[in-house]
Amino acid sequence: MEEFAALIDALVYTRSRNEKLRLIAEYLRATPDPDRGWALAALSDGLDFPAVKSSTIRNLLKDRIDPVLWTLSRDFVGDTAETASLLWPAPDAPPSPPTMSETVALLGEMSRKTVLTELPKLLDRLDSSGRYALLKLATGGMRIGVSSRLAKTAFAQAFDVSVDEVEEYWHGLTPPYADLFAWAAEGADPPDIENLPTFRPFMLAHPLEETVVDLQDYAAEWKWDGIRVQLVRAGGETRLFSRSGDDISTTFPEFLDILPINAVLDGELLVRGTHQGGEEGGAASFNALQQRLGRKTVSKKMLTEYPAFIRLYDALLIEGDDVRTLPWTERRGRLEALASRLPGSHFDLSSVVEAKDFDHLAQIREGSRVDAIEGLMLKRKDSPYIAGRRVGYWYKWKRDPLLVDCVLMYAQRGSGKRSSFFSDYTFGCWDGDPDKGADLLPVGKAYSGFTDDELKKIDRHVRSNTINRFGPVRETDKSLVFEVAFDSVHESKRHKSGLAMRFPRIHRIRWDKPPHEADRIEALRALIAD
C-alpha cells in the first residue's frame, strides 16, 4: 500500500503525460501479483466498494472532529477523501500498512454496518498519504488526472505489448487481471475472450472543422441523436453496451433474445417516432429515449410506449469472423446482408446519404436541423474499424450550435482542480419583459466553454456580486450575461421554465451586455426541437 500511495502522490503532482506513463509502468513492473493488478484496477476505475461512500467518510470524521471544523476544512480543501486523510487523528501505534491485496480484501468484506468500525482500523494503519490513497481507492474514481486509457497505455508500455490488444482483452477480464499480466509480463497465451460477450472499444470520429473531403473517398451517414451502443452475442449470451463500455442490457431487455447469430454490432439506440428525419426517419427525439435510460427495471408500458430499436452503423464480428480489418465498403456489404436477416421491429440500417459533391452535402446538412438530427458522419470508404480516434478515417460534421443570451443566477464551487473557484453556473432567461418587472427563470447549467483566465474573472465576479449564500452555492446579483451554446432544447417538467437544453456550454462572456437585453424564455421556446 505504501508503494501505491507513493505512486498516487507522484501522479497527483506530475503534469507530463509521458512522466505519468513512466511512473505507472515502473510501478507495474516492480510490484508483484496480485497487488499490481489491484492497482491497475484502481487506476482504471475497475474497483467498486459499495459500502464505502463519501458520506461514510463524512460520518466517520464527524464522530472524531467538531462538525463545524470538519465542514470548514472540507470546503477549503475541496475533496472529502483528502480532507479526511489530513484530519484523521494520528494513531499511537506506528503505521503497519496492509498490502494492496489485503486492503482490497478488507474493503470488499465491509458492509454498510461494519464499515463504521472496520474502515477506521484500516485508516489507523496508514500515514496521511496512505490514508489518502486508501480513501480514494475505497470511494472509487481517483480523479488524479489518470484516465482508464492512460492506465492501459502504461500497462502496454510496461510490458511492451500493443495497447489495442490490451483494450481488446480488457473487457473480458476482471481485476486483478491475472491472465493479462501472465500474457504481457510472462509471455503466456493471450486471454481467451472468443466465447465471452465482451465489449470491444468503439471506433470514434474527429470533428471535421475546416477539413474538406472528397466524396469519392468518403461515404456520408446521418448522425442520429440517440446513444451509441454495441450489441454483442457470444457464448450463448447477448449484451448491450453503452459508448463507455457500461453494460446496459437490463435497461433494454428487448434485445437480449433477438440476435440469431454470434456478432458484435455498432449502432445508435433510438426510440420509434417521427422527430428525427420525419416519417421515414422513424426515430423520436433524444428526449423520448431519455425516458428509457438509467432504469433498473422496465415496465411493459415503457416497452410499448417507448419501443427502442438499433440503427446499425457497422459490424465488428459476424459469426466468428473478425471483419474489423476489412475496408468500410466491405463491412457495409456484410452488414447489409446481415440486416436483412434481422427483425425490422428491432433493427434497421443507417442509410447512406447520397450527395453529388461536398457542397451539395453541405446543403443537405443545413436541412438537418429541421429534421432534428445531430449532423453528418463522414467515413473513409477504405477505413478499417480501429479502436479509438484516428485522424483521417471518420469525421463528425455536426450542425452549428444554437445560441442564446442568458443571465448568470447561481454559481457553485467546482471540484478537484477547480475546488477553490466558482465554476458551475446556473443561468436563466427572462420570463417576460424585464423592464416591466419580469423575473429570470433558470434554463440550464454549464461548467465548460471558458478558459482558465475567464474562469478566474467569473469567479471574481461571483465573489464580489454575491447576494445570498446557500452552502456551496452563491446567488449573484444577476448582472452578468453569458452567450450560451447548446445542441438542442426540449420540453422538461423538471425545470420551472419547462425547458431543458442539451449540451449547454458557455460560448462567450458578454461583460459588455446589460442583463435586461438577455433573451426571453419565448425565444428559447421557439427553438424547441420536439
Add this chain to the structure above:
Amino acid sequence: MAAPFSWIKPEPHGIYIPPADCWVDPSRAVDRALVTHGHADHARGGHGETVATPETLAIMELRYRTGAEDDAGEIPHRAVPVEYGETIRLKGGVDATYIPAGHVLGSAQILLEHAGERVIVTGDYKRRADPTCPPFEVTPCDIFITEATFGLPVFEHPPIEEEMAKLLERLRAYPDRCVLVGAYALGKAQRVIAELRAAGHHDPIYLHGAMEKMCRLYEEHGVNLGELRLVADATKDDILGHIVICPPSALNDRWSRRLPEPITAMASGWMRVRQRARQRNVELPLVISDHADWGELTRTIKEVDAQENWITHGREDALLRWCQLHQRRARALALVGYEDEDD
C-alpha cells in the same frame, strides 16, 4: 474613567489607538504607524512616521525607498527604530514594546499598554525554530490579537528537516536537471537557504534577480546564506544539478525557460493541500511556512491565556469556533487589505 479597552479600536484599515493617534499595520498611508514586520500586507509605504524594529525599517527602506529625499532635499519620512525588548512611550500615555514573533527577520509582536491594560498585536508569527530570526516569546496580556492565516485543522506543517531532505533527495536523483523553488522573496527564501546550509548543502544556490537585494540585506543583518549566484550571470550548464530560488510568480513564467529542465517546487504552507499544489503546477510541494499552523495557533492561545482573543486575517471562522469550543472569548476582526501571502 474610560470604558475598558476603549483606547484600542479595530478599524477596517488597521488597529487604531486614539490616545496615541497612531495605527498598527495600517493598510493605507497614515501619519504614524507601528509596523510588526516588512511583508507588504502589514508594511505599506507612504506613512509620515514608522515605528518598527531596525530590521523592519531597513526592509521598508529597501522596498518603498522610505529613506529617499523629496524635492526640497529633505527626508519626509521619519523612521523610529525600536529594538526587541525595548519600550517606547507614545502620546497619550500608551507604551509600546516590541517582542520577537519568529516570523521573518525583524518581525515583532507589539505589546501595547495603557491604564494598566495590556494588548498584544502579533502581526504574523510561528513557533518553529528559524535560523533567520529570534523565536516567538509568549507574553501575558489581556487581549491577544492573533493572525489566523493557517487557521484550519488540516494545516500541520511538518518538521522542516523532512522537507529539506525531500528537496535534496530530488536534486540528487536528477543531476541533469535543476530544482526551481518558488519562495516568498522576504523571509521564506532566506529561511530555505539557511536551512539548506544547516542540512549540509554548501553548493552555490542560484537566485532570480528579484531575490538578490533582500538576501544581501539578510546577510548584512548577520544571517549567513553561503555562496549565492545570479541566474542572469550563469549558463544552463552552470545550473545543472543546482537549486534555484525565485519568487512564486516566476515559477511558470517565461523566465524559467532559461533553466535546464527545472523541477518545479514551491515552499509554502498551502502545499499541504494537493489541489493547491496542482493549481500552481507544482511537481515538488514543500510544506514550509513562516506562519503558525493550527496546532501552534491553538497552543499559543492557550499559553498566552488572554481574557479575550481577537482574530485577524486568515481563516477566522475555524479558530473562532475552536475558541468557542474551549470556552475562550474571541471575536473576528474584519480587517481589509490582508491577503493570503504566498507563504
